[in-house]
């Protein structure tokens with residue numbers, strides 16, 4: 053897709069280095085060399101996986117040159133650095149992305165073809181690191197891509213889970229979870245750095261002691277110590293030499309924690325301690341947007357945060373920077389509250405281990421951190437019981453009490469003794485048992501707080517964080533999310549990429565605002581024809597995948613109507629399925645009905661303990677079973693659930709969509725990022741006024757967006773006046789028929805009990821107001837079907853959607869973080885060969 057840009061060509065006159073050269077002949081030679089010397093295989097014995105590994109190492113060699121140069125320049129210049137702290141990084145497969153960012157996709161494809169191998173097949177062999185649940189983890193991955201592409205010195209800090217998000221199987225329509233053994237065959241992208249291991253303490257007690265100057269300090273005597281081992285993965289920017297680092301920590305037992313004395317003659321005890329320590333980073337918690345007050349989860353959070361901050365202090369000491377400059381060296385971003393304990397941990401490190409006084413330490417701490425909030429859902433707001441907290445982090449609790457005491461003094465100073473307000477702002481929740489409120493700690497301990505879309509930031513200020521907004525309004529800002537066009541257009545949709553580039557050049561890949569220049573082609577018949585052809589080919593590709601994975605045959609000429617995301621009540625996959633049932637009934641009642649043929653595609657995982665979400669998966673599959681085998685329906689309607697939605701499986705999906713379902717209850721989806729991936733690839737959106745949908749609609753134009761449903765204000769007002777979902781059901785025959793069918797066992801072989809919990813929930817409480825939004829949704833879908841029949845109009849709308857999505861590049865979002873929050877500048881990296889100009 054791109055031209056080679058860094059090295060000379062393979063002329064034969066001047067031989068390229070096997071580890072850095074990017075000519076086709078060199079790549080072939082290097083690949084066979086790696087197959088032999090790394091995999092220990094020759095072609096006759098090699099498996100597809102061996103070939104994948106040999107190619108991965110060949111690409112890694114080329115990354116290492118840039119990575120080492122980048123590190124050298126950052127060290128030499130003592131560059132100000134972003135530290136992005138996140139419990140989740142949902143990176144997706146590395147190989148394809150690195151080929152794009154190195155600009156060697158085409159050469160490698162040719163090299164593989166010449167070796168009689170298929171690059172696509174090798175790419176498919178990569179096990180993706182599924183170290184995240186959904187939006188929050190994937191956002192972190194897009195941001196690392198943009199940070200490197202913008203040449204911003206960055207360290208991503210997180211956890212090297214041995215098992216990532218579970219693999220999803222569908223058995224008899226139900227979700228079944230399988231452990232994700234992603235490290236089973238080795239990970240060619242990481243390098244362990246045991247020389248930079250750190251110790252992390254847990255439990256025990258604190259005591260006062262006098263230091264050398266005769267001043268009282270606090271000492272923490274832990275109950276156990278765990279080692280943190282860093283594993284580094286290079287993150288290359290797009291067509292730059294910057295390769296930043298994702299540093300993930302693995303927990304191990306320390307040999308040195310007085311093992312002999314402690315466990316003399318107790319070999320089993322010693323092994324047991326090893327097992328217990330390594331449990332810490334064993335598995336990712338699979339809950340999306342809920343927290344579980346589990347001890348291990350808090351241990352994971354503290355573990356990686358402490359490792360990260362100790363690592364930053366080590367870097368400062370190595371660069372001989374005084375600790376008073378911590379906030380000048382590092383801008384630390386908290387990706388939600390999962391790393392919020394960092395506020396107390398940095399204070400502890402500065403106070404107890406580096407003997408700083410409270411006031412300067414606190415000033416440094418506040419200037420260091422920024423906090424991004426990703427959700428308003430109450431069940432996601434983390435709080436830890438004092439009992440658990442004090443048993444695990446006794447020193448941090450003391451520090452939090454001190455932060456709280458000083459903070460509430462300031463509140464009293466500003467607002468007087470308003471006990472209600474003080475109770476609402478306190479870092480300690482005393483309403484129903486006592487808890488540490490992590491969002492409050494993050495707010496008080498940072499200098500900027502941001503939401504992830506305009507509506508979300510507004511609601512944060514008006515509701516969830518209102519009291520904090522009133523106390524320090526200047527801390528609050530919005531940064532609307534974005535996604536990287538490298539993975540989500542160039543890698544996922546090469547045909548569209550080539551069409552766009554053939555018209556306007558390839559500058560848009562770095563500056564997505566430029567894609568606007570295709571607007572002039574929106575009504576050009578030749579361009580429309582090519583646009584349509586590409587969409588069709590992408591749909592054929594997904595049709596093959598669906599047939600292969602589910603056995604369902606779908607018509608690529610039908611309207612592909614797609615909802616892919618975690619399964620959640622607020623995201624309302626069940627509203628979508630009510631539309632499917634309604635279409636089904638319309639056809640059954642009028643078998644000759646001339647409707648726009650549709651294929652409804654669903655994918656997404658449910659948290660293993662989220663019963664209703666799992667029941668929604670079962671309902672989708674149950675409706676699919678009835679609809680897909682009904683001869684009266686034929687090709688006019690198909691419903692498919694694609695199992696095991698992850699980054700890899702999602703990449704063909706966005707380019708194949710005609711319609712993107714973004715139908716959350718208004719006020720519930722903080723931003724959404726799938727909505728952006730779809731629209732960039734030319735899908736039209738049917739959506740509510742929620743999250744970033746609002747900004748997408750403003751950007752693409754109201755006439756190019758299918759809007760329906762209650763607004764956030766409507767939702768609030770309706771709830772206040774008393775919402776009676778059953779009335780909508782009783783007054784709407786189509787809705788009543790659909791619900792009655794679900795209840796009567798029509799989709800469950802006569803089993804009336806199966807979906808009863810879901811039906812009862814919808815008729816009695818309906819917390820996400822499906823009943824109120826049902827008819828507007830059905831009417832809007834009718835509009836979609838009508839519009840789809842006007843081919844030229846649809847194509848024009850589709851082209852305009854892609855053309856106007858420039859704002860939603862993660863490059864724009866990261867530029868805003870850099871200017872508004874991090875105050876950090878690009879540091880370009882040159883390779884030695886470029887500097888001297890002698891190759």
Ligand code: 475
Nearest residue numbers: 187188340341342426427722723724725
């Ligand atoms: C939002 N996860 C999307 C995306 O900003 C948004 C929270 C607590 C515990 C476990 N997981 C979470 C989230 O809150 C999350 O993923 N939020 C999502 O963040 C990126 O686009 O609207 O729901």
